Amino acid sequence: MGTYEKEQERLQCLLQECLSDEDNNKFFEPDGTSDEYEPESSEDFDSDLSYYDNQPPNKKNKVTKNFTSGVQHDDNDGLGPSTSTGITTHLQPFDTEQHIYKAIESVIRQMDSLSSSDEEENQNTNDCDYQWETVTGSHLKKISFNENSTGFRAELYETMYNKTPYDFYKLFVNDDIINLIVTETNRYAAQRIAKNVHPNARVKSWKPTNAEEIEKLLGTILWMGVCPYPQLQNYWLKDKIYNNYIRNIISRNRFQLLLQMLHFSDNSILSNDRLQKLTPLLDKLKDSFQDPITPSENVFIDETLVPFRGRLKFLQYIKNKRHKFGIKMFKLCLEKGYTYNFSVYCGKSKDEQMSVPSKIVLDLMGNLLDSGRTVYTDNWYTSVSLATELLKRDSVAAECKEGIVVQKWRDKREVLCLSTKHTDEMVNVPKRGQSISKPKIILEYNKCKAFIDLSDQVKAYNTSLRRSLKWYRKLALELLTGTSLVNAHSAHQEIANEKMSITKYREEVIKELLKDREDSILKNVVPEQPAHVLENVGRTNRRRCTTCYANMSKQLGSKEAARKTAQSSLKCSECNKHYCLSCFF
Structure with missing residues (x-):
């Protein structure tokens, strides 16, 4: 043989x-x-x-x-x-x-x-x-791609080429979204106050917010991602080691109260939708993501996980992820990590006629069907039935006659x-x-898989997410300070004259969000210290020197400082505190 x-x-x-x-x-x-x-x-x-x-x-x-x-x-x-x-x-x-x-x-x-x-x-x-x-x-x-022009709209190159990073961020988190947050946050606070809350509850001190304050809130959250501290209260400590200028922007109590009241929909409207608390915000964000750009021929669909470990009916556990517990989101990504569309997984509906993966692909593709585009997905979505359905919609997904x-x-x-x-x-x-x-086929898959990998990688830099947030607030802040910022950076890199890294871009956006406006309601958060005006109140009205007592307390303790601190008859008529001459000068 x-x-x-x-x-x-x-x-x-x-x-x-x-x-x-x-x-x-x-x-x-x-x-x-x-x-x-x-x-x-x-x-x-x-x-x-x-x-x-x-x-x-x-x-x-x-x-x-x-x-x-x-x-x-x-x-x-x-x-x-x-x-x-x-x-x-x-x-x-x-x-x-x-x-x-x-x-x-x-x-x-x-x-x-x-x-x-x-x-x-x-x-x-x-x-x-x-x-x-x-x-x-x-x-x-034979399916041909029939879009004449792809990428960002032509008019954006004419109007946005010399704009700031903040202007690009406002393309996605626009005034409609900010006004929605203002309206629903004030509405929710009024509903809370109307209930029989404790007389000393923090919500009793609520004052209606406005668009500028919400932007300052987002800017503060972004800043916390750039400058991470161990605990939230550390951002307002007066200790020199922290160098917190954020105290001049917003007080700690106001920041925590805003986070507590932050809302995105009307609670009085009853619905069976599990995403009821986020639906208005999600719809507006999807519109702002899709409006500036026309996707190219190749798109990629995959899932990402927003970390969360609280109680939630549709909480997901994925053992091979870095964060194993969280809220699953499906994203349709384009080149350079741009998120064009997304959806939140809330479990399978009982009346669905097709499998969840197939439905997710068709829903995310939406208006991109019937245009000759190629959609790349991973194993969770793959099926012959989905491929057949996409062929019917002129979307490319052992050779058979079909x-x-x-x-x-x-x-x-x-x-x-x-x-x-x-x-x-x-x-x-x-x-x-x-x-x-x-x-x-594998080479082209790997090339498109990089779309969502880049999106998740850039979004993870200087993340602002923290524990102890309710699930809908955490998901909303992930979209507002994570996905939206990555999309804005992608648009800025493509259109603007000046190119910059994602960290530098984030810093520039933070500066604009925290900038004082003329109608600011926050300017009296930390008033300037007035000049001291000393007067002699006599020997009988002497008191301990405020500065000497504070310095000695740190060294010897309060009891020893009270015994050893010298008393002074000089009192400031503005702050009603006593000072010795050496401390005053």
Whole structure:
């Protein structure tokens, strides 16, 4: 038997070993769990999106899969060595051609069964109706991107090129949003005061707020991210070690009262919506995010977690995240980390006709459907049913006649991709002085995955989030001081003449937000100290020198200071305190 025949026999035995028993196939056997990708280093990965390493032999290997350059991994080495650079669904059939196609159909069925990590999601899709063939690209639907101009609106380049960082921030947190916060905060405070609260309650001292004070509140919160202190009260300490000029902007009691009253909707309007307390704000923010820009051809959808550990019905736990507990948000991101659309996950609705991942993708795409755009997602959203639905809307998401391609590639581990745009094309890329072959679908996925990674990375710098906030306030402040600021910085970098880092940009916005206006209601927070005017009140009315007593108390204690401090007959007629001549001069 010649070398060629031996090689054919070896490959055929290898393939039969992989596909002989579908029940024992570890590559695509779900374990009922959900894991989410989170990059653990900045290094470009090869198989690229897997973090499953060295699974115990007594446990089933975890499987992930990704959509439209979505990637599926497992760590099983059952295929053994291979002379090719990767194994894909377009292998040429041997005598077991029918067996191969049945196995491919089984893979697709199980991909749909893994389309959601939530146990309540179970969508029955009859994928056996798909006829899978060798990849040629002939069945791919030709969808052209039909947007004439993308990026920020042309008029912004004319009107905003010489504007300040604060002006760009106001593009997203505009006057409508500030006025909404002012109205609802004052309304909520009035509702609280109308209740039978304790006579000495802090809310009794409430004075209606205005737009300038809300901006100062946001500026103070941003400043706290740039200058983090151990506790909130440290920002108002008079100790020189803290150097707190924020005391001249807003008092501690007023700041805490504003945080306590901060509101974004009318509590008197009853609703079954779990996001009732945030809906007006979320709608306005979405409009401000989408109005200045037209997305390019490629967009990316993924989730992010806002840290929160309080009581909440839709609180999420993701063990592989840095912050394991929190509120899950889904974001549609563009180039340079710009967040175009977002939604908050509140659990599955009972009347939904499709799986949660599919519904999220279609909702976030919204008006971007029917335009030829390519949406990239990770394993949680990937399913043949979603790919079919996107094909109906002219959105690109073993080739079948319906125009869906499945490709399996092996580098360090197995990678399973599903796409309605790409073929099985392989490209050579340089790595450590040599050239390696990788599927084009994976390269393009990694490029677009950087959209949301950049957004989360920049947002994490100098974060202002703190504990002890109610969930809706924490989520709102994350959007107002995090996502909005990143979008504003992205617009500033693209349009403005002066380029700056995100930290420098944040500092410039803080300066403008904390700047005093003529109609400020905060100017009397810390009054200037008047000049002392001393008068002699006589020996019988002597009292301890205020300055001497304070200095001696720090050194000897109050009792010893009271005994040793000299008394003075000089009293200030303005502040009614006694001073000795040495302290006065």
